[in-house]
Amino acid sequence: xxxxxxxxxxKEEGSSSVDAGHTFAIxxxxxxxxxxxxxxxVALMKRMVLASDVMSHLALPGLGIAYLLKTNPLVGGGAxxxxxxxxxxxLQKKTELAxxxxxxxxxxxxxxxxxxxxxxxxxxxxxxxxxxxxxLPGFLLGTAAVILVAAFLAGMKDRLIxxxxxxxxxxxxxxxxxxxxxxxxxVFSLTILVGLRFMGGLLSSALIIIPAATARQLTGRMAxxxxxxxxxxxxxxxxxxxxxxxILKTSMVGPTIVIVSVLLFVLSLLxxx
Amino acid sequence: xxxxxxxxxxxxxxxxxxxxxxxAGKTVLLKALQHLIPYQGEIHWSQEAxxxxxPQTVAADRELPLRVQELLxxxxxxxHLADQExxxxxxELNLSPEFLDAGIGTLxxxxxQKVLIAFALLGRPNVLLFxxxxxxxxxxxxxxxxxxxxxxxxxxxxxxxxxxHDLSVVYRYASRVLCLSKNKVCMGPPKEIMTxxxxxxxxxxxxxxxxxxxxx
Numbered sequence: 001x002x003x004x005x006x007x008x009x010x011k012e013e014g015s016s017s018v019d020a021g022h023t024f025a026i027x028x029x030x031x032x033x034x035x036x037x038x039x040x041x042v043a044l045m046k047r048m049v050l051a052s053d054v055m056s057h058l059a060l061p062g063l064g065i066a067y068l069l070k071t072n073p074l075v076g077g078g079a080x081x082x083x084x085x086x087x088x089x090x091l092q093k094k095t096e097l098a099x100x101x102x103x104x105x106x107x108x109x110x111x112x113x114x115x116x117x118x119x120x121x122x123x124x125x126x127x128x129x130x131x132x133x134x135x136l137p138g139f140l141l142g143t144a145a146v147i148l149v150a151a152f153l154a155g156m157k158d159r160l161i162x163x164x165x166x167x168x169x170x171x172x173x174x175x176x177x178x179x180x181x182x183x184x185x186x187v188f189s190l191t192i193l194v195g196l197r198f199m200g201g202l203l204s205s206a207l208i209i210i211p212a213a214t215a216r217q218l219t220g221r222m223a224x225x226x227x228x229x230x231x232x233x234x235x236x237x238x239x240x241x242x243x244x245x246x247i248l249k250t251s252m253v254g255p256t257i258v259i260v261s262v263l264l265f266v267l268s269l270l271x272x273x
Numbered sequence: 274x275x276x277x278x279x280x281x282x283x284x285x286x287x288x289x290x291x292x293x294x295x296x297a298g299k300t301v302l303l304k305a306l307q308h309l310i311p312y313q314g315e316i317h318w319s320q321e322a323x324x325x326x327x328p329q330t331v332a333a334d335r336e337l338p339l340r341v342q343e344l345l346x347x348x349x350x351x352x353h354l355a356d357q358e359x360x361x362x363x364x365e366l367n368l369s370p371e372f373l374d375a376g377i378g379t380l381x382x383x384x385x386q387k388v389l390i391a392f393a394l395l396g397r398p399n400v401l402l403f404x405x406x407x408x409x410x411x412x413x414x415x416x417x418x419x420x421x422x423x424x425x426x427x428x429x430x431x432x433x434x435x436x437x438h439d440l441s442v443v444y445r446y447a448s449r450v451l452c453l454s455k456n457k458v459c460m461g462p463p464k465e466i467m468t469x470x471x472x473x474x475x476x477x478x479x480x481x482x483x484x485x486x487x488x489x
Contacts, residue, residue, distance in 0.1 A: 045337055161347035165339060165377070166331040169392065172307050172324070173348055220376060222338045 021133030025198070026241070028139055029131075029253075031146040032195040033207065033237040037230030038153050039191045040212030042184065044229075045164050045222075049209050051088060054107045055185070056192045056205030058084030060114025060126065063201055067122040077201070078193050084110075085189045089182050114201065129200030129254040131245070142194050152187045156180060161222075203254040207233055210261040217268035236261035275301045281451060281460055285319070285399075288426060288433040290447035290463075292440070294476050297453040299436045300329060303402050306434070318400075322432075325398030327389050329405050329436075335378035341388055342373040345395060352396045362394045365421060383410045390418065400432040401425075419446065440467065 043052045059077035066076025084106070091102050118126045134142070153160070159180055162170035167177045188208070195204040211233035219225050240257030244250050275298040283289050291299045305312040307324055318324075349359055363373065366387060380388065387410075393401060401422065410418065423446060425431045437443050443450060443463065450466040452459045454475050459466060 045334070047334065158347040158350045161339065161344065162351060164337055165333055165344055166328075168304075168309060168328060169326065169331060169389075171309055172326045173351055173396075175351065216338070220338045221340075222343060225338050 019133070021135065024136065024139035025131065025134040028134060028142040028146075028194065029198055029237050029241065030234060031143060032191070032199075033234040034230045035146045035149045035191045036195060036207040037211050037215070037228075037233035038150060038226060039188050040208035040210075040233070041215060041226045041229040042153065042160060043188065043208060044212040044216060046184070049213075051092070051103055052188055052208060053205045054103045054110075055081070055085060055088060055189060056208075057107055057110040057114070057201055058088075058189075059192065059196055059204075060110050060201040061117065063126045063196070064114045064116070064118035064122075067118050067126060073126070074193065074196060077196050080110075081189045081193060082186075085185050086182075089185055092181070093178060124252070125200065127200050127202045128252055129196070129198045129203060131198045131241070131251045131253045145190050145194050149187045149191055152183060156183065160184070199254040199257070203258050206258045207236065207261060210258070210265055211236060214261070214265040214268040217265075218271060232261070232264055236264060276305075276453070279453075279458055283432065283434065283449075285432055286426070286430045288435065288446050288448045289451060290443040290449070291434065291436045291451045291453060292438075292443060292475070293453035297455065299453055300404055302453070303404050303434065303436060306402065322400050323396060323398045324400050324402060325393035325396065326402045327386075327393045327404060331385075331389060333377060333385075337377060339377050340373070341368070341375055341377060341380075341391075344377065344388065345373075345391060348392060348395050354396060358395060358397070362391050365394065366391050383414055386410055387414070399430070400434065403433065403435045403437075405436055405438065422446075440472075443467070 043049055059081040062076035062078065062080030063073050064076075065080075066073040069076075088106070114126065115123065124130075159170065159175045162173055162175055163177055163180055170180075171177050191208065192204045195207060199207060212229040214232045215225050215228035218228055237257050240260040241253050243260070244253040244256040248256065250256075279302070291302065293299055301310065303326070304310045306316060307326060308316070345359055345362070348354075349356075362368075368387070368391060372384070372387075375384075377385070377388065403422070419442060422431075422433065426433055433446075435443070435447065444467060447463050449460065450463050452466055452471065452475050457474055459471060
């Protein structure tokens with residue numbers, strides 16, 4: 001027992017002092033939470049929650065390769081995430097029939113390849129994330145990504161509504177439905193990428209799905225729903241972060257955040273619609 | 274291939290009814306006319322044509338947290354329409370504030386159809402494509418819809434392309450009829466097309482409507 005404590009303490013020395021790197025990381029985690037709520041509410045209405053869950057796993061092989069080559073994990077994760085998104089988009093366009101099956105195959109393949117190529121010591125971090133300092137350029141890039149996500153959703157709001165109601169009538173109104181879908185999936189992947197480092201490849205999509213499901217229980221108004229999803233997501237990150245750093249004293253914040261969001265979902269079930 | 278060797282013209286202000294048995298490709302034709310599905314051949318619309326489409330039905334998600342008002346407003350914004358256009362369509366179709374505030378998942382089949390018609394009328398289309406628009410409406414509402422459409426047609430010179438199984442409606446409103454079936458395509462004024470011989474050939478049997486029609 002004493003040994004375990006001794007191993008952990010040097011890490012804590014570094015993390016106890018709150019410097020700019022940590023502030024950046026905390027701020028970006030908050031921004032990610034808001035973006036995840038926005039994207040998640042649309043994904044839930046588009047009924048592509050399961051597909052989007054798999055999309056986050058697309059980052060795993062890339063993460064593994066990046067760890068192996070000792071380069072920035074986000075570059076590798078982003079690369080396979082982007083390619084995978086295009087693949088899923090094509091699959092969805094071509095075959096509506098085998099979506100379930102192809103999702104299952106892609107999920108298993110990504111997890112397998114990811115686990116195989118990732119060095120053992122990095123595997124836990126790749127899967128479940130790790131809270132760590134963030135450089136200023138990293139913070140700025142992340143912030144730009146979140147702004148892009150929010151701007152896309154705000155700008156495409158009306159087209160998305162028509163597409164949600166009926167892709168056919170949206171097309172008849174002049175909306176380029178397939179491109180809109182691609183745009184949304186790219187924005188989705190971008191959100192995953194922002195959260196990838198501290199939530200990991202397995203959990204980063206959880207924050208997109210669970211808060212949206214919670215918010216949907218609480219309201220039947222679309223505008224309220226979207227705002228509420230972001231709020232629930234933000235609360236999950238904040239509370240999860242505080243519990244894991246102050247009480248559990250671990251830098252692996254993802255699992256706690258997910259559990260907090262699940263608890264909020266369970267609470268939401270108590271409310272009658 | 275559903276349709277082939279089909280060629281026809283429709284003039285501004287016409288009311289073209291498309292009739293034929295199930296599976297003849299009536300809906301496919303309406304979709305192709307709007308470039309919603311791939312097709313071979315050529316479709317030319319006049320520069321001024323603005324299409325409005327009322328599909329037979331829409332597989333809308335009943336769980337979607339969307340109100341009638343929000344749906345119509347979204348289309349109005351996509352097309353950059355003036356605010357009064359929404360009010361105008363609402364009053365033309367007698368849409369009450371309560372109706373506009375209702376969630377689309379709570380509507381009955383007929384109410385839902387009304388939303389689809391309101392949706393199509395937004396943007397002042399001068400060509401309306403109706404795919405059995407009144408299939409799920411009660412007779413009174415159906416009557417009102419056709420009266421409205423007829424009114425739009427006579428007052429504003431709207432062109433109408435109408436798919437209908439209701440031959441009395443076709444007889445009453447259509448200026449021309451296009452009949453589609455696996456082995457026959459024909460086109461002409463209702464009086465010429467809707468003869469016992471053609472209808473029997475088209476549907477395989479004489480529709481029971483026909484006797485009724487003769488009395489009109």
